Amino acid sequence: MNKNLLWQLVLIVGVLLVFLFGIFGIPQSFSGQGLLASMTNRIHLGLDLRGGTHLILQVQVNDAINVDSDNAVEILKEELNKRKIAFADITKPDPQNNPDRIVLKGVPADSRKDLLDIANDRLPEYNLTSGAENTWALAMKPQILSDLKNKAVTQAIETIRNRIDSLGVSEPTIQEHGLGQYQILVQLPGVDDPARVKDIMQSTAMLEIKQVLGGPYPSEQAAMQDKGGVLPPDAILLPGHGAPGTPSGDQSWYLVSRVSAVRGKDLRDAQPSTDQNGQPNVRFQLTGEGGQRFYNFTSAHVGDSLAVVLDNKVQEVANIKEAIRDTGEISGGSMNQQQAKDLSMILRSGALPAGIKYLEERTVGPSLGTDSIRAGVRAAVVGMLAVLIFMLIYYRAAGINADVALLLNLVILLGFMGYFEAVLTLPGIAGVILTVGMGVDSNVLIFERIREELRNGKTPPSAVDQGFSHAWVTIVDTHVTTIVSAAILFLFGTGPVKGFAVTLTFGLLANLFTAVFVSRVIFDWILSRKQRGEALSI
């Protein structure tokens, strides 16, 4: 064996070892069980094989914009009143689709400069434009608008991650999904009963403490009647639990202040607890700043009532007997222990900046996953054996060469997956099988070419040389086109399909090395041991 060949052989064995390490790491034991355990440690199974829940949800980013523009409306009113500028009306014409648009009507023409000042000083995020008949329009600057929307998505991901982590789900995936649709992909391995997790994720957990201005009323109409058909401008009507004594399930309505004394971000901690009757509830504590505001509010309103509002629903109404600094509680109807635990966890994790909506839900039960693994492995083994045996029969000694290359190809593919922490899905297993079928194509191309050159009367060494160099161009072209397909598949697909694209790409890349380089080295080695003119078994 010449020196060059020896180095090539060392290289191949080195690559083999590197990728075997990629598959198994350093196994605890070399028994079948031990190897399998260390393999599943490095190559992760997809949801479709291990069971679990896959969700796609959408952040209702317009909610977040509405909060900001509501705030802007308040600022605008405040400033106009301060400067004693008359105006007819401030509205948001289309909060559903254009939540950042504010329309200001009936401002006297001579207040133009004041208005521009207000916009410049207090509302720099908005563009102010004048329209016909003393009408002005405000719209958020496009850059700020899109930043705000993206921030809502990032925040939502953060919050959801906090909540899922505290539920103890192992290896969850939580990431942005798709392009510009404000969607989030959540994968929860091992969770086959998603209802509770979904509720926990969806809860906006927007906690507010507001002043009670009226109620409880049995219905919205009753509240309107009480106020003479028009609600005060700084008040809103919110639903609450049934008043004490009425059957639970009945709703009551409260008139509360639009402005909140305390908001979710003022919260420092929330813990499950029990009230004096042993009924589970949630106790919360406020931050220093929030506590100060709460103290100012309660000392100014001794004798009035306050409402603890969660996600726009009144949970608790209490009379303010004295100034309170920083604690409060929510019992909200009849909570059980689990609910108290979940709610305090949700409050601790922070509020979602906007509501979320579920768009897609897939659950794979563990029994199906087990069946799929069994079927996938069976198909892979049968397919592989068929190819290996065929190559041996058809190409004789050269068939061994192809089979060695094919097995090495498989080792490299799985090793790649181990190193990149790629996820093996059921279509991914199909990708492995397909790699075997398509990978052998390179060998067939080369072998057929060598046979052709031999038929044309070339000597074995020159036939091998010609065969490889002619087939090389074709192999590059065919691999590039297939990898282009796989790349597009990777960009477009999710979950299982992505897993397929990954295995296919890795498999084909590995194939370039095994079918071309490794096969060539084996041929050279065989030829180096042959006498001149001895025939090649192919």
Place this chain on the structure above:
Amino acid sequence: MEFFRNTNIDFLGKKWYFLAFSLVFSVAGIFSMLFWHGIPYGVDFRGGTLVYVKFSHTPNDNALRAAMDRAGLHNAKIQRYDQPSNNEVLIDLDVQETSEQALDRGKTQIINTLETNAPAGKADLNNASSLAIQNYLMDKDPMHLGSDADQKYTQQAQAIVNARDKGQGGVLSSLDQLKGPVDPAVVASLPDGFFLSDFSVRNVEIVGPQVGAQLRRQALLATAYSLAGMLIYLGFRFEWIYGVAAVVTVFHDTLITVGAFSLLNKDISLTVIAAILTLIGYSNNDTIVVFDRIRENIKLMRREKLSEVVNRSINQTLSRTILTAGLTFLTVLALYLFGGEVLRGFSLALVIGILIGTYSSIAIAAPILVAYQDWRINKGKRPMATPVRTK
């Protein structure tokens, strides 16, 4: 061993037969898509709710249908899934029953309908998660463990779930089936909190209308990008007419494969699209191998007519084409036969596509090159330039 040696088949001479064959299948597919089954979108693309249920006994389809009707799910389609011995049923709700306001309402309704014998206050052990079982055991403490209960009951819950899912394929018909892997005290405590229904939910797919529309657009775009990618790469590596010929060929394959799904009325799911994109790559492989040989032979056989060169090239690569196709077909067939019901659509697309893809690289791609050449000569232009060999 050798199957094909020095074949000399006049493939181009049979081009009209090929054209007729391709036309028949394409047109049949198009007709089916337009007038018969339409494009049978899977749940990924049309939206809707699919619930796969496995029963412990042979399910009665009519009784199921009546039960769904009573629950108000009038449009529920009920069909048997997989081999009959598996007792599996697929319940299919329309996208109208899948609103984004309450995405899983249909699923909940189905499960409630099936749980007819549910005693009040008890959970269904066949559909309970290991977490729920674990919580129950921790509450109940049937083994009187006290301090290290946490870990022990996690194991016991896992053992119950394993015995159910791996041992019994998902459905327990009697608690006795748990004896052995699970502690007897635990088994004895289960009837207080659980009952056994006669089914288990194996798989749920709920796709809202918004995602369905989005995926449909994406699948179309991905296919288009894939074809465009081929056109550009081949145009760059060969000559533009080679790229066009290859893309027309691959489009033909895609059309016939999708048409076959329509004719057979098999759902086109995301994984089927994945298979089709793979076929685009695969079918191109075959075409490129032939083109590569044509390019090589054009230089060697300058005097010959292009049709001669093309025929010779196809014959020279025939052995390889058939062998590779045969071997890939073997693996795909293994996938179709042994890969399980989940992959059936995917492997079907590959089975059809590999047959068509192999045929078309011989019967469609090469004749397009010759036809273009003839057209140029007829118009009085000079014949196609010899492509530059890039190496």
